[in-house]
Amino acid sequence: MTKFNNYINGVLTPSVHAHTFQNVNPADTDDIIGHFPISSEQEVHAAVLAASNAFISWSKMPAPKRGDILRKAGDIFTRRKEELSAIMTREMGKPLFETLGDIQEAIDTAYYAATETRRLFGYTAPSEMDNKMNMSFRTPIGVCGIITAWNFPIAVPSWKILPALACGNTVVFKPSEDSPHSAHIFAEILEEAGLPAGVFNVVYGDGSTGSALVENPAIKLIGFTGSTFTGKKIAERCGALNKKCSLEMGGKNAQIVMPDANIDLALDGVLWGAFGTTGQRCTATSRLILHKDIYDSFINALITKTTQIKLGNGAHPNTQMGPVINAKQLEKIQHYVAIARSEGATCVIGGDVEISGDCAKGHFYKPTIFIDVTSDMTIFKEEIFGPVLAVTKANSLDHAIELANNCDYGLSSSLFTGNVDAAFRAIRDIEAGITYINAPTIGAEAHMPFGGIKGTGNGHREGGWTAFEIFTEWKTVYVDYSGSLQRAQIDNY
Ligand code: UN1
Secondary structure, three states, X not given: OOXXXXXXXXXXXXXXXXXXXXEEOOOOOOOEEXXXXXXXXXXXXXXXXXXXXXXXXXXXXXXXXXXXXXXXXXXXXXXXXXXXXXXXXXXXXXOHHHHHHHHHHHHXXXXXXXXXXXXXXXXXXXXXXXXXXXXXXXXXXXXXXXEOOOOOOOHXXXXXXXXXXXXXXXXXXXXXXXXXXXXXXXXXXXXXXXXXXXOEEEOOOOHHHHHHHHHOOOEEEEEEEOOHHHHHHHHHHHHHHOOEEEEEOOOOEEEEEOOOOOHXXXXXXXXXXXXXXXXXXXXXXXXXXXXXXXXXXXXXXXXXHHHOOOEOOOOOOXXXXXXXXXXXXXXXXXXXXXXXXXXXXEEEEOOOEOOOHHHOOOOOEOOEEEXXXXXXXXXXXXXXXXXXXXXXXXXXXXXXXXXXXXOOEEOOEEEEOOOHHXXXXXXXXXXXXXXXXXXXXXXOOOOOOEOOEEOOEOOOOEOOOHHHHHOEEEEEEEEEOOOOOOOOOOOOO
């Protein structure tokens, strides 16, 4: 059995105590990938100390030089893409074509971050005084604690870690218990790229490890992706401790389809949005809002297409939908499906675990569709994080948008229509950080702002240049070369 160690100060460091957790293949629970430590407060402290020490020289390194290392990391991710995709599929289940995409997102992010190190723009503005110059520029924040979910084991950490490093911060990364092996490879790649020891550290563990990271006084910022429940707790602690904190949390994303849409495209869109990654994306389409004129025909076609989805081990080339992540998540899905039934929604396909054939040894759930879902039902409101789609009827575009907005979350959204006026109204009126027109709710590109409003986020955006706002502070500088005391707002007015 492979035993994995934390990565602290450039060294794979055995845990000081015996507590470990198992990393299991969700498609075949007999397949144990390895044991990882549940890191204690001392181990977190050792990692944070290494990162604090490394910050002194890393933050002073010219940013484009840091960028050269990140570019090299992009090259190594590219070289190891196939191998890493198999590792990722084995530990978190999604099919290989999806894990390849996950890594591509990290490659894109690495090259983007590398380039951005030559463009960490500040700004200058005229002074209100003679012989005085005003300027402002970005500075790194310090040691950043990064805590992420398992559904995008490489892409989502890369959205945070690579910009953080580009800006001159150092990092302690606590990956999800369900995708630690990918984090191990992440560290290998950054080391090979030439990152100095201590700049990037990995501590494995559970909620207690994450909590030790949040509480550590030398951690200046927490970047978190995960549940709204945990995110809110982190935000409370960061508020009390006066730490910067960026949160990417849940979603309950809706796709609206109007009668004038390209219906085949809308069908393909919802199939990919709802059942891609087994519905386990924050951006997954978990609500489908259909205009009444196409309600019945669209549902019939959707059921037919859903029956064709090939469920199985993501490592097999024909698999279209992999397992859900673990037994607990499978139970959670079952729980929500039972509630949906008891509240009067109609299950037209799926609604149960899949245990036949290739699926016998894993955590598989059938692609599931509930129709006649109303806005008061639990399945309409709460994030399930599984292959369960709730379909609701709308009388008009305005009604559809109202239904889409009737939600505590605000991450992604989508409208299929052939009408340009309808599209622009939806772009304006849908309450979400991301709106797609004639495309599903999933598919964010690495160089665009990513994040949500309402229960999804706390005002930050990852992806593209907006991530660099998260990982920098501002320094404002006034240079007075008049040789005399010039009192602002007083001597000049
Ligand atoms: C997530 O939803 O958990 O837009 C991240 C997408 C991916 C990233 C999703 N590029 O679906």
